[in-house]
Structure formats: structure tokens, C-alpha cells
């Protein structure tokens with residue numbers, strides 16, 4: 001086994017062997033760069049993939065979240081439920097529309113929103129609920145949708161880390177009222193630049209999002225609704241995503257099998273492991289929880305293994321937006337102090353996985 005640095009993610013390995021030049025050349029030769037046939041085809045293919053009627057591609061995942069909230073009619077001073085351990089992306093969108101985040105604690109095992117805490121928060125009549133399928137793990141989305149629909153509150157799924165995750169054959173993004181995806185290069189489906197999408201089966205909502213992504217236009221130069229902007233996926237990225245989409249399930253399976261190897265090797269160690277390596281988890285990040293995180297990271301670094309922390313600062317503690325949360329966020333705060341991500345991506349070799357396993361088990365044998 002060699003001792004080269006094992007990265008947390010490698011675009012070179014994920015994209016190895018794919019022909020991007022042919023689709024890029026086709027776009028070049030078409031001389032049509034925005035909202036053309038590649039975007040149209042990608043939107044149809046991605047909607048079919050997710051199992052919804054409509055896909056509206058946009059410039060990035062953050063815009064997708066913001067436009068989805070606008071599409072749902074979330075207004076200034078409305079409350080929007082979100083978790084506080086998911087990297088502030090949902091919070092950015094909530095602040096962008098002038099709404100107020102209502103942070104709900106997480107389940108300590110799945111690290112996604114706690115349905116009991118959500119049921120309690122629902123009494124405050126939030127305008128929407130953002131559910132993040134964090135690290136590629138589907139939240140308890142069926143129960144969340146039940147709680148939300150009983151109260152008449154729309155559910156927005158943030159699927160930026162969970163492309164292709166499914167339960168009982170139903171995929172992330174097809175449970176809620178509306179859902180958002182990011183195609184940032186490190187995501188399970190990543191472009192060669194920025195990209196994002198909003199999906200829904202509600203055709204009125206889809207029409208609204210389509211208008212919002214292009215200046216609020218109902219037709220050329222006619223601004224029909226407020227809150228519009230320019231947020232479009234370009235033809236080049238759409239063509240690239242169309243090359244990659246057919247490989248997504250296979251890549252997810254590869255991520256899952258790496259996670260499964262880790263989970264089997266780490267069982268019995270003083271680590272909290274991902275709660276599922278089944279179809280409801282697509283291994284976007286392989287995240288464990290460890291008591292002495294700094295020591296653990298240092299030990300792995302010494303063995304040339306990259307790690308990262310997703311995410312170190314809870315949303316309600318972010319310096320720009322620090323707030324006293326009205327609800328307990330005890331589990332959220334504990335998670336922020338203990339989570340650490342290990343390398344898990346398509347193209348990571350068996351030997352590299354073995355090196356990670358070796359380093360982690362050695363760390364725990366020395367600790368005792």
C-alpha cells in the first residue's frame with residue numbers, strides 16, 4: 001500500500017473516462033447557450049429520474065432553495081422550519097426572502113430533523129418546512145409530510161446531498177410539495193461548474209418558478225410576478241449533466257458499498273456510524289461521530305488521510321446571524337462538536353478504503 005494523500009473527494013476520479021468534449025462541442029456548434037434543447041432535455045430526464053412532473057433548472061442549489069420559498073409564497077417575517085446542522089444553506093434562503101428561521105432539533109441517530117420536535121414546533125404556524133436529507137440520508141420524510149399536511153404546511157426537500165436516495169421505490173424530491181437540488185461539482189450528480197434545480201409535481205408552482213428564474217417574465221419583457229431574477233442553468237452544464245445522469249445510480253451504489261465496508265469494519269469501535277447504508281442513503285458524505293475529534297483528525301492526517309467537518313458551526317451560532325433559539329437544539333450542538341467526514345466517493349480504491357479502515361482501527365487500539 002502506498003502512502004499518497006487520500007482526498008475527501010476527487011473530481012478527477014469521479015469524472016474519469018467520461019466524454020465531455022462531444023457534448024460541449026455540440027453546444028458550441030449550436031451557438032445557443034441559454035435555455036435551449038439541452039436544458040429542456042435535461043429537465044425532462046431529471047424529472048423522470050426523480051419521479052415528478054416538473055423540473056426547473058436554475059443557476060445553483062442556493063437559488064433553487066430561495067426561488068422555491070418564493071414560489072411557495074413565503075413572505076417577509078414568516079417563520080420557516082429548518083435544522084441548524086446542515087451548513088446554513090437553508091438559512092441563507094430563509095434570510096434572503098426576509099423570513100425567520102425556526103430551528104428544530106435533530107434526531108441524534110439519523111442527524112436529520114427530529115419528528116417529535118417538529119410536531120411541537122408546528123403549533124407556531126410556520127409558512128414552510130425545509131427538510132434536508134443530510135449527508136445523503138433520507139429524513140423520516142413520510143412522517144414529516146404527514147405532520148405537515150395535517151397542518152396545511154408545505155414541505156420543501158433539500159436534496160442537494162441526496163440525489164437518488166429512495167425508500168420503498170420513492171425518491172428524494174418526490175415526497176414533499178417541492179424540492180431542490182444542487183449540481184455543484186462535489187455533489188452526487190455534479191456539473192463542471194455551478195448548477196441547480198427545483199422539482200415539483202404541482203404545475204402551477206412550476207410555472208411560478210419558471211417565471212421567477214427569468215426576471216419574473218410570463219413572456220418576453222413582461223414582468224408578471226415580483227421577486228424574479230436571472231437564475232438559469234446553461235446549455236453546456238445541462239449537456240454535461242445529461243452525460244452523467246445515467247451513471248448516478250451506479251455511483252451511488254459505489255458510495256454505499258464503501259460506507260458499508262466502513263460500517264462493518266468500525267462496528268464495536270467507540271464511534272457513532274451512519275444509521276443506514278441501505279437505499280435511503282447515497283453516501284454523499286460518510287460521517288461518524290467521535291469524542292476526541294481533534295485527536296482523531298490528527299491521527300488520520302498523520303496517515304495521509306483527508307477528513308473534514310460538515311459542519312462545525314450550528315446555524316444559530318453563525319456570527320452574522322447568531323440568535324437565541326426558542327427551542328432546544330441540544331442534539332444539534334452535540335453533533336456539531338463531534339461529526340467528522342471520511343473519504344467516500346466513486347473511484348476511491350479498495351486499497352484506499354483499507355488504509356482508512358487501518359488508520360481508524362489503529363487510532364482506537366492506541367486510545368485504550
Ligand SMILES: *Cc1c(COP(=O)(O)O)cnc(C)c1O
Nearest residue numbers: 060061062089160161182183184
Ligand atoms: C451544496 C448544498 C446547497 C447549496 O448548493 P449550491 O449549488 O452550492 O448553491 C444547499 N443545501 C445543501 C444541503 C447542500 O449540501
